[in-house]
Amino acid sequence: MRCARCGTENRTGRRFCTQCGSALTLACPVCGAPADEGDHFCGECGATFTTSPATTAGQGESAAARTSQRTVERRHVSVLFADLVGFTSLSASRDSEDVRDLLSRYFSGARSIIERYGGTVEKFIGDAVMAVWGVPAAQEDDAERAVRAALELVDAVRAFGDEAGAPDLQARAGVLTGEAAVNLGVVGEGMVAGDLVNTASRIQAAADPGTVYVGDATRRATEAAIEYADAGEHQLKGKPDPERLWQARRVVAGRRGSMRPTVLEPPFSGRDRELRLLKEYLHATSEERRARLLSIVGVAGVGKSRIAWEFEKYVDGLTEAVLWHRGRCLSYGEGVTYWALAEMVRMRAGIVENQRPDEARQKLRATVDEYLKEEEERRWVEPRLAQLLGLEDRSTSDPRDLFAAWRFFFERLATRNLTVLVFEDMQWADAGLFDFIEYLLEWSRTSAILVITLARPDVAERRPGWGIGKRGLTSLYLEPLSPDAMASLLTGMVPGLPAELRERILDRAAGIPLYAVETVRMLLDRGLIADQDGTFVVRGSLESLEVPESLHAMIAARLDSLPAEERRLVQDAAVLGKAFTPTALAAVSAEPQADVERLLERLVAKDLFAIESDPRSPERGQYAFVQDLVRNVAEGMLSRRERKQRHLAAAEYLTSSWSEEEEIAEVVATHLVEAFEADPGAADAAEIRTRARDALVRAGEHAAALGSGAQALRYFERAIEFGGDDESIAVLHERAGDVASTVALIDATREHFETALATHRTRGDVLAEARVTALLGVVDLRTGHFDRAKTAVQRAIAVLSETPGDDAERDAVLVRASNALAVSLYYTGDVDGALAFVERALTLAERRDLIDQLLQALDTKSWVLHALQRTRESLILQEGALKLAIDTGHTRETVRIGVNLAEALEEDDQLEASIERSEQAEATCVRAGDVVAHNAVYAYLERLSPLLELGRWDDCERLWSRFADEDAERSRELTMFEMLTLNVVWLRLRRGDLDAARSIIGSLDALIASGVELSVESDIMRGAARAAVLNAEGDHRAALASAESAFRSSGRQSFPIMERKAVIEAVEAAFALDDTEKVTDLLRFARERFHPGSPSLDAHISRWQGRLHDLRGDDDEMERKFRAAVQALVELRRPFWTAVAQLEFAEALGRRGRVEEARSHADAARATFVELGASPWIVRTESLMQPAKAEVAAR
Structure with a gap:
């Protein structure tokens, strides 16, 4: 036996080491239990001794034991x-x-x-x-x-x-x-x-x-x-x-x-499957990194909040870190704009409600710094989150800018950990919140974000179609519990309840758990049952107890059983909403705060109120109704006069105590509206009406500042209902029209502007009339009514220009109107007029530092310069405008200018650069979530033409399928899409699908028949596409007429992409008609029109000259021109047109008996056509090759 301390070998049976005197004992190396010499297993833990038990000597250890003890x-x-x-x-x-x-x-x-x-x-x-x-x-x-x-x-x-x-x-x-x-x-x-x-x-x-x-x-x-x-x-x-x-x-x-309820919590019964679904969705979201929405709908009291609470407890116990966010929509009027979303951001940043702005901003900045590592990202996101929380003065009418930043914040959270967003009481949600949730699912589809919404069935009235047909969405409707589940719930709460009473309660409950819970709470209030060691037992006689017929009556009966001072306090609290502070309640009830807090303690003990204990919640420390339905019943018990007084007190308290009044503008407005409507005949009703209207206007401005145009529109329309003088009502109509236009509610925009216009005209306010006329012209421009827009805007500009004085507001309208007129003139063919008015817009925009209008005007000017064939100047201007847009953070203009720059580069034959620019524009759209204006669609449709020319036809097919599946329906009423989609006509024709090409033309014809006006460039494109279809049908004379009409209609304007397509179709038609004189005339026109020419058109001209020389019998020139065309098209990387030139060269050589050479060029052409899937051209090539093969075989 070796001593573990000194290593000396000792005889078996020794109790102490002979060299150092340490005690010698045997022990299990696993659990340390005593062991005897010769043992093979530990008698305590069953561990196997590989040799013998380890020897311990005092505190010393053998080398073997030390090795064992390390593990x-x-x-x-x-x-x-x-x-x-x-x-x-x-x-x-x-x-x-x-x-x-x-x-x-x-x-x-x-x-x-x-x-x-x-x-x-x-x-x-x-x-x-x-x-x-x-x-x-x-x-x-x-x-x-x-x-x-x-x-x-x-x-x-x-x-x-x-x-x-x-x-x-x-x-x-x-x-x-x-x-x-x-x-x-x-x-x-x-x-x-x-x-x-x-x-x-x-x-x-x-x-x-x-x-x-x-x-x-x-x-x-x-x-x-x-x-x-x-x-x-x-x-x-x-x-x-x-x-x-x-x-x-x-x-x-x-x-x-943590978060253990202070109120009576019944057993969780009858919802195991639904809870299991939530768990499965949670883990699927984590594993697949795909955003999901689970919409839970059910009547009041059916258990929506309970299943969310059970789910939260489950998530909290997992090893995987989950970023949990919860927000509640407030039941005020139309809802408080983005309140639930703001609660989630506060929860993440640890900001409590009504915290000092400087402290809240500091916490927000720390949170942004924690989750966003790039400085550029932080600079973009933080002020927009601050705006959501009411900590930033900036405002925007564009929800996309805010949505993009908010979405980006949650995406960055989701890259760190699985992120859950729970929105409660969605039946009270504002329109903007619905928009944001749908937007989040659409644009964050590859992020691990699980969104859960809880709502009553009337959510369908607030948002028709909610929970139907959305990407990544599952809708779950909670039916009433089964009788067995209800019985289990009730028995679990009150095991000693007499059978007859239990059956009566279950019968009246009709499967609604809250009914049973409120019944038990009523029994507790009356002292008929009592808590004994964690369960409730009967303490009194229940025989005479009457069970109310409905849940509403049950709650009312319970409130009636409270002492008067407690019931009154519950009613006062009901006016404040679901959650409140003791200070606010003291203000509304006009009672000392100490008395209020004493009563609150009693009401918490009776399970009417609970204290928010979640340390993450911005409402922590506040009191809240255990059931919102109790709040509704309590408020309904107030008389009209009492309700008015309490709502006025609540409005006064909020106005005086909230550090950022704009953040709660909607809440204050709702309290004042409720106060007025409670007693509209009172002596002070006129004063309250005015206060309510002003508060509604502030609420509308707050919603507009947060980009919620639909929500702002409702507030302004509600303010209009509260009346006022003609001027103020007209101004409100203008404001309503403005916000309606931001969310593409064209009819509402036009209606409000026209109402304002009529009022201004009646009052004789010429400047205001001109201002609204200009705004109506912009609406006409957006809907493709260019002539009407031009007339309206010209009239407005004339009046505005004659207004004396230095008026910044007038100049802002004048800039907008001048740019709108420039666009109208451009689209209707007056490029000189367009240039004059865009210069005027630029001068005023620079003077007033209107960056967004300046960028729009720079973009418009670049179009005009390009149409005047000042191509390089146009490209330089667009590059500079794009840089300014990026530097100043104007996302919409960044995208628009980027798309237009892509088109300009294509016109300049820089196809790869064009594709790169459009991809960059689309990427910006994806980041910014540009849904309303569909600039992302413009961006990817812009790639159709260069991709077609570069032979990337399968990429074209994918883009077209994407458009047809996802964007076509919602883009029908927007201008310019028709021009871009016409590119697919040539793709269909080249792949042999004539019917599909006809269908695209037919859809455009139907659009025109509905009253939509085409711009000049769209009309050119339509003529060229129709000519292509007519050529494919063999009606070459009609094709020639359509194409010539298209490219000769633009006057001094130049639209190279569209006009080149039209010229190509015209030349092909003229060749098919054997009209060499017309071909010669067309070639002369092309040289003059596109001076100093473009590489792609020069290549086509060489090809056409080769065909002319072929017809004239000039072999040397024919061969020289065809070879030049093929070489140029190869260098330009135009595979389809290269193959066409090779095929035409082969046909010319074949007619001269140069079979081997012809076959070589035809083989090369056929290989390209096969790769592209150009079936009609494969047939044409093979028809040429068959005689050639036969002739070679005969030799």
């Missing part, structure tokens, strides 16, 4: 055992392969659940699983995680059995916490050993099917978050004394007891 330690761990009940009988009745498959699925599911809660599977034995927490690293909530996993596993097996057609299949589990020997060098079987493991197994064996039992140590460590029931004493195998065990019933709080 074996005593650790505080939690061990779970679970096995299946009913699996043996199931196995006997099924095929062995089916049994193996079932068992494999069970093991896989068990491993997933255990690992989600941070546990490690130690081993599977038969149908049992053993898992351990605390290895290799311990967490302070290991025991809680183990119990949560056990409860989850038992529930999962129950569902698994139902799915597998084995409803009797259940699991039972046991969990025990304590010390065990842990082998740190082992993963899996053999990790832990000791008595703890054996005892945990025995606890599992004692558990009833479908239950989880734990030992006392585990209960003590977890009871803050887990509800337990005493399972009694059990005699466990191998234990001398009975052990008290506890049944884990459910999770009642967040991790380590």
Whole structure:
């Protein structure tokens, strides 16, 4: 026996070392239990001794023991055992392969659940699983995680059995916490050993099917978050004394007891499948990194909030970090703009409501710095989040700018961790919030974001079609609970309730859990039941108790049973909303705050109010109604005069106490509107009406500043209803028209502007009349009514220009009108007039520092210069404008200028650069979420033409399919799309689908028949496309007429892309008609029109000259021109036209008997046509090659 301290060998049987005097003892190297010489296994933990027990000498260790101790330690761990009940009988009745498959699925599911809660599977034995927490690293909530996993596993097996057609299949589990020997060098079987493991197994064996039992140590460590029931004493195998065990019933709080409710919480009953769906969606979102929306709809009291709470507790217990956000929509009027979203940002930043702006801004900046690492991203996102929270003075009428930044923030969160957004009470949501959620799902589809919305069925009135047909959406309607589930819920709350009364309550409840809960609360209020050791028992006579017919009546009866001062305080609180502070309630009730707080404590004890305890919530420390339905009933019990007084008090309090009044403008407006409508005949009604109208205007401006045009429109329209003098009403109509235009509500825009115009005209306000006339002209321009727009804007500009004085507001309208007129003149062919007015717009925009209007005017001028063939000047101007737009953060203008620059580069034959620019513009759209104006669609449709020319036809097909599937329907009424989509006509014709080409032309004809006017360039494109179809049909004379009409109609304007297409079709038609004189005339026109020419057109001219020389019999010139055309087209990378030139050259050579040469060129052409899928051209090539082959064979 070797001494561990000094290493001296001692004779067997020695008790002390002969050299150093240290005690010599044998011990298990795993658990440290005493052992005897010759033992092969530890008598305590069963560990195997590979040689003999380790020798310990005092505090010394042998080298072998030290090596062992580096991997074996005593650790505080939690061990779970679970096995299946009913699996043996199931196995006997099924095929062995089916049994193996079932068992494999069970093991896989068990491993997933255990690992989600941070546990490690130690081993599977038969149908049992053993898992351990605390290895290799311990967490302070290991025991809680183990119990949560056990409860989850038992529930999962129950569902698994139902799915597998084995409803009797259940699991039972046991969990025990304590010390065990842990082998740190082992993963899996053999990790832990000791008595703890054996005892945990025995606890599992004692558990009833479908239950989880734990030992006392585990209960003590977890009871803050887990509800337990005493399972009694059990005699466990191998234990001398009975052990008290506890049944884990459910999770009642967040991790380590956080967020534990202070109110009566009934058992969670009848919603297991729905909760399981939420869990599956959560993990699928995490694994697939794809955004999802789960819309949960149900009547009041059916359990929407409860299922969300159970889900939150589940998420809180997972090992995976999940960024949880919760926001509630306020039930004020049309809803407070983005309130729920702002609550989520506050929750993430740790900002409490009404926190000092400087402190809130500091917290927001720290949060942005934490999740956004790029300085450019932080500069863009932070002010827009601050605007959402009312911490930023900037405003915008463009929701896309704000939506993009808010979306980007949540996307960045989702790159760090799975992100969950829970929106409560969506039936009260503002229109902008619905828009943002839909936008988030559309543009963040590849982010791990799970959105959950809770709403009553009347959400369909607020947002028709909500929850239907959206990407990544699942709609879940909560039906009333089944009678069995309701009975289980009621029995779980009041186990001693007489059967007759229980049946009466269940009958009246009609499956609505809240009815049963409120009944129990009423019984508590009246002292008829009492809490005894965590359960409720009957204390009085229930025989005479009348159960109200409806839930509303039940709540009213409960409120009536309260003492008068408590009931009055509940009614006062109801006016403030679902959540409130004691200070606000004291202001509304006109009672001392100390008295209010004393009453609140009593009402919390009666489960009417709860204190927000979630440390992440911006409402933490506030009081809230346990049920919003109680608030509705309480408020409805107020008389009209009482309601008026309390709403006025609430408005006064909010106005005086809120640091940023604009943030709560909608709330103040709603209180004042409610006060007026409560007593419109009162002496002070006129004053309240005026205050309410002014507050509605402020609410509208706040919504507009946040980019919620639809919401702002509703507030302005409501303000108009509250009346005023003619001038102020006309101004409100103007404002309503402005915000309606930002969300493309064209009819509403026109209606409000026309109403304002009529009022200004009646009042004789010439300047205001001109201003609105200009705005109506812009509406006409947007809808493609160019002549009407031109007339209206010209009239307005004439009046505005004659107005004396230095008026900044007038100049702002004049800039907008001048640019609109320039665009109208451009589209109707007057480029000189367009240039004059765009210069005027530029001068005024520079003078007034109107950057957005300056950028629009620069863009317009670049079009005009290009139309005047000042190409290089135009490109330089566009590049500079694009840089200015990027530098100043004007996203919309960045995209628009980028798309137009792409078109200009294509006109200059820089096709690759054009594609790159349009891709950059589209990427900017995707980042900015440019949905309303569809600039992303413009950007990718702009690529159709260069892709077609470069032979990337499959890319064209993908873009066209994308447009047809996703964007065609919503783009029908917008101008210029028709011009871009006409490119597909040539793709269809070249691939032999004449009917599809005709269909595209037919769709455009129908659009024109509906009253839409085409711009000059769109009309040229339409003529060229129609000529292409006519050529394919063989009607070459009509094709020539259509093409000539197209390119000769533009006057001094030049639209090279469209005109080149028209010229090509005209030349092809003239050749088909054998009209060489017309061909010569067309070539002369092309040289003059496109002076100094373009490389692609020069190549076509060489090709056409080769054909002319072929017809004239000039062999040398024919060959020279064709070879020049082929070489030029190869250098330009135009594969289709290269193949066409090769085929035409081959045909000319064939007619001269130069068969071998002809065949060489035809083979090259055919290979290209096959690669492109140009079936008509393949047929034409093969018809040429057949005679050539026959002639070669004859030789």
